[in-house]
Amino acid sequence: MRFPATCVAAAVACLLLVAGCAAGGDTVCPGGMDSFTEINVYFGLEKGSGVTLTEEEWQSFLADTVTPHFPDGLTVLDARGQWFDTAEGRLYRESTKVLNVLVPADGVGDSVAAVRNISDIYKAQFDQQAVFYTSLPACAAVY
Numbered sequence: 001m002r003f004p005a006t007c008v009a010a011a012v013a014c015l016l017l018v019a020g021c022a023a024g025g026d027t028v029c030p031g032g033m034d035s036f037t038e039i040n041v042y043f044g045l046e047k048g049s050g051v052t053l054t055e056e057e058w059q060s061f062l063a064d065t066v067t068p069h070f071p072d073g074l075t076v077l078d079a080r081g082q083w084f085d086t087a088e089g090r091l092y093r094e095s096t097k098v099l100n101v102l103v104p105a106d107g108v109g110d111s112v113a114a115v116r117n118i119s120d121i122y123k124a125q126f127d128q129q130a131v132f133y134t135s136l137p138a139c140a141a142v143y
Helices: 005-022 055-069 105-126
Strands: 034-044 075-085 090-104 132-140
Touching: 034 075, 034 105, 055 105, 090 105, 105 132
Parallel strands: none
Antiparallel strands: 034 090, 034 132, 075 090
């Protein structure tokens, strides 16, 4: 995903606002549910050269880089993303993979560090300017 600096700065400001709100207190979960943090990571699939990652490249990255950081489980969703480049006055659309993980609320710091590590590797490996992620309080249970 290629983003101009103004878009990146705005997104970071929004993420900091969301993180600040989420840090405001503990999530009270209904009976039988536990407190977790839901992390969503958005990986644009268009390399800096304009070539789209192949499914094989994604699966290799998932197996070699992502899974070791989240061995307890994760979900990957196929999505279509878009962003407006204000410098070029152009709307970009691209295929996207969304990584979704639930982590215990008390271990979110390690998980965010893992996301940052994964993102750094992805950006270097596939010539990306940015990888976005969100973190939200959640309640979950397995029945």
